Amino acid sequence: MNILIVGSGGREHALAWKVSKSSRVGKVYVTPGNAGTAREPKVTNIAISSDDILGLMRFAKGYNIDLTIIGPEVPLVLGITDFFVNAGLRCFGPSKAAAKLEGSKTFMKEFLVRHSIPTARYQSFTNAKVAESFIRKMGTPIVIKADGLAAGKGVIIARSEQEAIDSVHCMLSGSDFGEAGRKIVIEEFLNGEEASFIVLTDGKHIIPFASSQDHKAVANGDIGPNTGGMGAYSPAPIITREMHDRIMTDIISPTVRGMAEENHHYFGFLYAGLMIGTDGPKVLEYNCRLGDPETQPLIMRLRSDLVELCEAAIDGRLCEFEINWDPRPALGVVMTAAGYPGSYRKGDVITGLPCDPRELASESKLFHSGTLETVSGEVVTNGGRVFCATALGSSISKAQTLAYELANRVHWDGVYYRTDIGYRAIERAI
Ligand code: AMP
Numbered sequence: 001m002n003i004l005i006v007g008s009g010g011r012e013h014a015l016a017w018k019v020s021k022s023s024r025v026g027k028v029y030v031t032p033g034n035a036g037t038a039r040e041p042k043v044t045n046i047a048i049s050s051d052d053i054l055g056l057m058r059f060a061k062g063y064n065i066d067l068t069i070i071g072p073e074v075p076l077v078l079g080i081t082d083f084f085v086n087a088g089l090r091c092f093g094p095s096k097a098a099a100k101l102e103g104s105k106t107f108m109k110e111f112l113v114r115h116s117i118p119t120a121r122y123q124s125f126t127n128a129k130v131a132e133s134f135i136r137k138m139g140t141p142i143v144i145k146a147d148g149l150a151a152g153k154g155v156i157i158a159r160s161e162q163e164a165i166d167s168v169h170c171m172l173s174g175s176d177f178g179e180a181g182r183k184i185v186i187e188e189f190l191n192g193e194e195a196s197f198i199v200l201t202d203g204k205h206i207i208p209f210a211s212s213q214d215h216k217a218v219a220n221g222d223i224g225p226n227t228g229g230m231g232a233y234s235p236a237p238i239i240t241r242e243m244h245d246r247i248m249t250d251i252i253s254p255t256v257r258g259m260a261e262e263n264h265h266y267f268g269f270l271y272a273g274l275m276i277g278t279d280g281p282k283v284l285e286y287n288c289r290l291g292d293p294e295t296q297p298l299i300m301r302l303r304s305d306l307v308e309l310c311e312a313a314i315d316g317r318l319c320e321f322e323i324n325w326d327p328r329p330a331l332g333v334v335m336t337a338a339g340y341p342g343s344y345r346k347g348d349v350i351t352g353l354p355c356d357p358r359e360l361a362s363e364s365k366l367f368h369s370g371t372l373e374t375v376s377g378e379v380v381t382n383g384g385r386v387f388c389a390t391a392l393g394s395s396i397s398k399a400q401t402l403a404y405e406l407a408n409r410v411h412w413d414g415v416y417y418r419t420d421i422g423y424r425a426i427e428r429a430i
Pocket residue numbers: 120143145152155157187188189190191194216226273284285
């Protein structure tokens with residue numbers, strides 16, 4: 001089989017690495033990929049951007065692609081699955097209508113309310129004056145969200161009324177997030193601990209993945225501005241067996257059922273960002289894809305064949321499938337360019353990369369994100385998040401030690417990473 005992975009991040013490197021190990025897979029193409037995917041055996045990068053749907057379709061037809069797996073949200077929200085399926089191509093990911101769960105926060109919140117799925121109280125606005133009076137009524141802290149896609153940056157947790165009102169103006173005027181912010185959601189601030197709950201579904205049957213947790217804030221202690229994710233681990237100890245069952249019953253099953261009832265069969269990966277508070281789990285957000293960096297530790301733990309899983313979902317045979325996980329925990333440390341999540345430099349030469357993957361213990365893997373191989377064969381930084389150093393361990397502390405050993409080998413001018421990834425899980429394990 002030939003497989004196409006759409007995207008260029010650490011999540012896509014992990015997906016390409018995993019599917020390339022399936023005995024059924026001949027070639028894996030990644031569009032556009034990064035220096036890490038370029039160096040994997042059986043894997044080839046093709047310079048087509050993730051949102052060039054017609055270009056991707058032409059490629060999939062021309063190269064006899066048997067299965068396409070979509071990494072990021074943008075092509076899904078643009079409807080790539082509908083285009084591929086209409087052209088007779090097998091594509092794993094939700095339709096445009098179903099991807100609206102991520103593409104529009106207002107759609108997502110209205111859907112949750114219609115189906116009595118627990119989430120923060122909220123209201124949507126397009127008018128700043130009306131939004132201001134809502135803020136005054138609700139008090140602070142309060143959460144302001146751009147309705148549309150904003151690359152994980154469209155959420156402001158306002159501690160003062162003035163900050164909230166300023167954010168409303170910046171979003172609604174279009175100055176901060178363009179069209180994505182012309183409509184906003186304002187919602188109550190929820191206390192608790194966050195967890196990522198990812199499932200794979202064919203629209204009817206649901207296979208929950210192992211639980212995971214990421215660290216969104218840029219600095220140690222979960223302090224500072226939010227990023228796309230500075231590190232992640234699996235499992236998340238906060239998701240006990242009982243909590244898992246509650247999430248499935250109260251949140252995931254009604255979501256998949258509700259989407260089917262509304263004729264938007266949800267098919268693909270579904271990621272619920274949850275806040276686990278004293279009154280139970282509530283949905284913060286839905287993503288119509290796998291998480292990055294959650295995917296990297298999850299893929300290290302996944303023993304089942306991912307291609308078989310996706311094929312079973314496409315053929316509606318998911319009920320026959322049992323997913324197997326390595327019982328050992330895994331943890332990934334994201335390494336970033338200086339300045340991220342603000343502006344950062346590209347093009348710094350990276351040293352210390354393992355030349356041969358066999359140099360590393362089989363428990364460790366350096367997944368690339370924003371990297372590029374130059375014509376002279378050097379690997380340089382090419383994004384804010386540059387790597388995710390990931391490892392399996394007999395305990396979460398051991399996984400953390402191995403992941404940091406790997407991260408410490410790799411250098412470039414301005415490299416930054418948090419030094420406390422996994423601290424919550426480690427505290428709970430003690
Ligand atoms: P979202 O993209 O909606 O998940 O929001 C990004 C991040 O903002 C989340 O991962 C949380 O850390 C935080 N956040 C979002 N909504 C809330 C809320 N209602 N209460 C507290 N924190 C929130």
